[in-house]
Amino acid sequence: MARRWLGGLLLGPAIAAAQDRGTSVSSAQQAEAASQQDGAPFLGGFLTETRILYPLAVGDWEARGEHRYEQAEMGVSVRYQHRVHRDRWVDIYFYPAGVLPQGRLLEEAKGTLEGVRQHGGYSRAEIAPLRGYAIATGSGKQRRQLPAYAVSMSLQRDGKDYSSAMVLLAKDLYFIKGRFSAEADALKPARVQSRLQALMEPLVRQTSLFSTGACWMPPPIVQVAVPDDAAAGNLMHIRREDGLRTVAFADRVEAVDPEAPEAKAMQLMSMSASGRWIPGCHPPEDMTPEVPATHREIRFEYRAPPERSDGNTPRLHGRRTGVG
Known part of the structure; x- marks a missing residue:
């Protein structure tokens, strides 16, 4: 039987931005600025691929289907059904967020x-x-402590009263949103919210998101005859018995042998120290994660938009179908 979606949510295009904390701010801003200068869009540039591994069951809730939206920035929704109360459904939405500045999550929730x-x-x-x-x-x-927002609602449509709730957070370059609605006679709004939060917490912990693209920005390895660990701005170094071999800076790794294992290792280690590593972004070779039997994988491959397009789709105001 067809059911109407009870959310009526407004989901607009998510724009990548810099994190407002520590050295990650400048690095994320640099990555995005460089991407824009090169004409690369957010989707198809900053992000080119994503893998989402979500659990097939969480407590009394079982995954029953997916819906991939036509607009790439709208992502996908996964529907969970309660195994005892079969008329209860929760929709979980995954859609691209980028690196969020302070306050952006709250703006998305209010919108x-x-x-x-x-x-x-x-x-x-x-x-x-x-x-x-x-x-x-x-x-x-x-x-990690992931900031989240929760809210309860009392809604009426066609003379029928509903209790509804939403939880919204961001994890690994994606927004994750949960919606749960039930008839008001069955559950009060506060109870709907508490049950949605009780589902979202383990679901978020059990969900993995892997993305790649221009967000992956390891510093270049530069060959030098004699690395100098006393040079200004050095972050770390590796010294062997035969002498200094590798020194890492925020914008480069200097090494006697650029192909040496320690140079490659230093390149990755220095990403965190310099703020170049963005949680959720991985090298292209890591984009085939093992999928356990308890999970299902969703794959996104983002293509650059046509010429004369900035890669953003106008914010949608129409209602969708489904149960939330």
């Missing part, structure tokens, strides 16, 4: 809610204040 108000087709839309929180991922040195 989505404005789309619910203006273009959702509801006769009534009562939206609670956005609540910011964090979702912890990884462990040890890989542990």
